[in-house]
Amino acid sequence: MQFKDIKRQTVTANHLTEIIDSGRVSHTQLFLGETASGSLALAIAYAQYLNCEHRQHYDGNGPDGLRADSCGECPSCKKYQQLSHSDLHLYFPYAATSQVKGQGISAADFQGEFREFLNAKHQTGTLDEWYEFMQIENKQGMIRERDADDIVRTLGLKSYEGGGKVAIIWMAEKMNLTTANKILKCLEEPTPNTLIVLVAESTDKMLSTIISRTQLVKIRTISNGFQNVSDEFRSLYVTWMRQLFKLNMASLSAWVDTMNSKSREVQKQFLLFAQESIRDSFLCNNAGLPSQIDFGDEKFNASFPAMITERNIELLNNAFNEAIFAIERNAYGKIAFMELSFRISKALKKR
Numbered sequence: 001m002q003f004k005d006i007k008r009q010t011v012t013a014n015h016l017t018e019i020i021d022s023g024r025v026s027h028t029q030l031f032l033g034e035t036a037s038g039s040l041a042l043a044i045a046y047a048q049y050l051n052c053e054h055r056q057h058y059d060g061n062g063p064d065g066l067r068a069d070s071c072g073e074c075p076s077c078k079k080y081q082q083l084s085h086s087d088l089h090l091y092f093p094y095a096a097t098s099q100v101k102g103q104g105i106s107a108a109d110f111q112g113e114f115r116e117f118l119n120a121k122h123q124t125g126t127l128d129e130w131y132e133f134m135q136i137e138n139k140q141g142m143i144r145e146r147d148a149d150d151i152v153r154t155l156g157l158k159s160y161e162g163g164g165k166v167a168i169i170w171m172a173e174k175m176n177l178t179t180a181n182k183i184l185k186c187l188e189e190p191t192p193n194t195l196i197v198l199v200a201e202s203t204d205k206m207l208s209t210i211i212s213r214t215q216l217v218k219i220r221t222i223s224n225g226f227q228n229v230s231d232e233f234r235s236l237y238v239t240w241m242r243q244l245f246k247l248n249m250a251s252l253s254a255w256v257d258t259m260n261s262k263s264r265e266v267q268k269q270f271l272l273f274a275q276e277s278i279r280d281s282f283l284c285n286n287a288g289l290p291s292q293i294d295f296g297d298e299k300f301n302a303s304f305p306a307m308i309t310e311r312n313i314e315l316l317n318n319a320f321n322e323a324i325f326a327i328e329r330n331a332y333g334k335i336a337f338m339e340l341s342f343r344i345s346k347a348l349k350k351r
């Protein structure tokens, strides 16, 4: 996995390549965030970059604003792309299936299946989807003691290919207590040239002693509806923001009529999309990056993020929250959209 193939996580990707380039890689990291938002994909891209023989540096002009990425071509990258690198070790929750059962099962029994799943879902498949893929929907998967033994043994061995050894533990919160304690030993006495990446969606069930020994990387959530948002929403949003920037009353009023003709659910979905877009612009602007969202309008993609700064982001966020609340409470759509428009227009002037 290269960073360029992970959607809308440029800020985190740039943070990760910078950690590696500056030599500040910690032996253990915790990637905290939703798998669907790319946490596992980022962990794999991170390991690939770490072991790449020809890292690419873009001086800020990489795809989607990436500062650097792995080459995708060297022998190490090629094996990483196929998830077949012998120094990449993947661990994940599993349960007995109709074919693989018995006391002695371990993650080793499901490696092929797990890679198939990762490829099928572009490394962003959720835990539920994995259980469905394994056909164990009604069972609870777990990462077992046997897997911890395997991690300790594997990381203690010499690397096969001369580079760093990497163990990625996906859904690390699914380690039982014995497993977690064994892993803890490994974190306390790291073997040189090894990297352990814990990928988790929540730290609620993780040992605090484990969390405290990791370098935390928070993965930003990308809302689901957002990836599949319609062209109509994109175009409505671009038109709206342009009108508000210049506050053209005649065209704004026509725009509000268009929105008012839609169902409440559509109105609400649109507002959620617009609010998320504003947040995204703010994050990109703060990091000096172009927008992560393609609005189908190059000029808008490039110039709009600069309008959202720390001086107006909160005003905008509050205005959206109140408008969404009003729509949910059956307020008159025309008034809700008009009022929101004025508030946004005012906020944009404060940038």
Ligand SMILES: [Zn+2]
Pocket: 051, 052, 053, 054, 055, 070, 071, 072, 073, 074, 075, 076, 077, 078
């Ligand atoms: Zn490479």
